[in-house]
Amino acid sequence: MIGIDVGFGWTKVVSEEKTFKFPTWLAYYTPDPIAEVDTVKYGDKVYVIGNDVKYEAQRIEITGITELMNYFPVFLKYVETIIGKQDRIVTGIPIKYRSYLDKFKNIIEEANHVECDILPQGIGIFLDVEERLSDENLILDIGFNTLDYLILIKKDGEWKKRKGNTIEKLGLIRAVDVLRSSLPDELGYARNFSFSRLLEIFEKGSIRLEGEKIDISNIKRKALEEYTEMIKTRLKDEIGGISDIETVVVAGGGANLIKIDIFEADMVIIPDEPEFSQARGYFKLGR
Template sequence: MKVLGLDIGFGHTKVVSDGVKMKFPTMIAYAPNDPYAELDVVNIAGMSYVVGRDARFSQFGIEIPTVAELVKYAPVFLRYVTGILGEFDVVVTGLPPNCKAYVPVLKQNLESVASGTQFEILPQGVGILYDVMDKISDEVIIVDIGYNTVDCVVAKEHQGVWKKSQVVTFEGFGVMKCVELMRDILPQSLEFFRNRSASRLLDAFERGYVMLDGEKVALDSFKAEAQRKYGEILMAKIKQELKGDYRAMAQVVIAGGGAYYIDPKQFGSGVYVPQEPEFSQARGYYKCGKEE
């Protein structure tokens, strides 16, 4: 049985399958009508798209600002993956916990390009639980730090069965919040970059520098300060929303791409960060699919 764990995030799409791991920017654009363009094209319902880095600088880019667009264009990302890896018997993916109403639509959309495939759609954060459940205690809070959102899952294990007691999503508290904090403390000499949107600054944030008049300008000190503030803000938000559940839990798991940008010590002593945390969700989806 061939299984795919597919984590379509607002920043990157992560893929895990049998001996395969890959990620690419969650970006699409209409394919240009240029016979000389060397691009991998995805064709769906009479439309042609380019995906990932090929779409990054396209003048025909399609914005994906909300879950509605993510669900609409999910078949394009799946078809892009199957074009590389082949078809799958089972595909497990997920949506933010507060987007349960989109589950039937997402499933129908995905089935439209893979009718012979079995699909399972989990709340984001549950995939991480599948990934780490053999490494954690029997009471845990999963903190999944994504591009736009942070998903928290409070779960407890009893007699070999894990049950969720609370699942919440924090809109606007993902990695982009940290980028915004860095942008706000940039000095006057970098005024040009202070006027850019946070999404356009994301690459510079991840690299740790910008190019200005042909010279590399390090952002390390501004990035470190932003990360410290971001950790404090996120910690306060989690405690506010989860209340006593946070203090009562034996362990906290921090995963998702945003795990690279916080100091685990800010979240207490019993914190576990899985290896390559940005792939934790997709790994868990894959493990879930193998159990089907």
Template sequence: MEDNSMCIGIDIGYGFTKVHSDYKNDSFPTAVSAVSRDREFSYMTPINVNGNDFIVGEDAETYGRVMDTRTSSFVASDPWMAVLTYALNSHSFRNGTIVLGLPPGMYSQQYGQAIRQAMKNAAVHINGMEMQYRINGNVKIIPQGAGIYFSHIKDNPEDAYKNVAVVDCGHETLDFALFSKNKYIESVTGSEQLGISVAIDEIRSEFYKRYHFQIKPMAARTALIKGNDEINHLNKGYPFDIKKCLAGYAMQVSAAIDRFIESLPVTPDVAIVGGGPAEIIKKHIATVHNITAVADPMMANAVGYWYYGTRTSVAEG
């Protein structure tokens, strides 16, 4: 499918990559593995980037040898390009506008231009077919929390000219941003190593102390989302007090959010939270200040990127 008007928002997170376009939204694990060409790919389709083969998503998790995506060198690398290609291909994207996000601490016009150049220069093939994405100037790169902001504005246009504090709850970090009168205030950002992975590690550690065997991160995450007083493993329930286990983490997150809001140069009219763990944050953590979870928190950045792309006609760079 080729569509000159197509816009796609892609949120490549440490845990999951979320994708929203004019046609649909979806997500997949941000997992990528390098594979050798002489392997028999009977159940997976490798993506070749600059002569190197990669598999992405659930195939990579099944195959193993998953690369560490938490390093600063991952962005714009060949494995990152494989993840991006997987996202684009899943939406049959060939031509149009791509909107991506960078963590506030990494965001700059210069870095954004380097990413666009890497995308433009990459030679990408799937099943021997060259994937030609006519990106040129049609790649917009904005701060990650901006996606949550624009997702909120899409549903609440009356807040566009207010002061809006944004909390982006990710896998590794809590990121903070401020928008004032529809503008991103670059000098007012913050980040804390208090993403949901901290809570997951706490649960796994406490479970191991009690039952003397390890559970997978996904089992801990599922228990956290459901909020049940037990963790299921191999069809057996193990009693476990999630709230008690998370007491210390909850206090840290609450303090970080309140500290950021109180440090702002202006009093926000609205404070919002997004990201996959946002509902968990709202469920387990009490803050002094009222924080509103945006609609569909997990997809919020991707939806916001898409919305931003549809509303801006002049390409960056």
């Protein structure tokens, strides 16, 4: 049994034996007589998954929920090459797309022959930190493409979902976009890179120019400051006064990057290894 969180940037997996992640990248495999690369066969196609995709010519960009659902079985097959065939998985779907839940479940169960539970995004994080929560909580999942939020309140001893949404293009992709537009002219060629490649540059805080490593950490820092303000402004538009929330939980790949002082809550929680929080909660439910 595994908890698996397939995001637009990274796929996170939690099992009894192992916790790991890999880029949510895939490409059609181009046969090469000297290439040593792990492949996954799905249907009549052969794919390369994860880090090795950077060396492939026929990349497939995962840009929306349709691609995420359709290629989820391929990513799951890749996971099973690492930890073996699974009989059950728990995963999630962005809150905005909860109407796709049954379709998503059918795709996974028919393609992978596995029992599957699918939760709204944010519930995994809730399950991961439930014992630390107060009676009123805002849960944020800062992913690559989206920012999901969920307000949970405890009333008469029971948890109730108060409000939630998926905000498109407000994940780390927005910070990467700010960084892209801020690159100086001598690095202007990088503005045409794919988002998956730009994300890698963003995470490293450096870029190579004619074989030389160029530090762009200052550009990254300024991009994150601008991105943090974007989150603050959008959340105020969505839910009003953030300062009225007792506890804010910030998880996902962007949790350690934004300035948490924008939240005026009584308590701000960043789970250990926050990018795995969602998958840990899924695993906790399924175990």
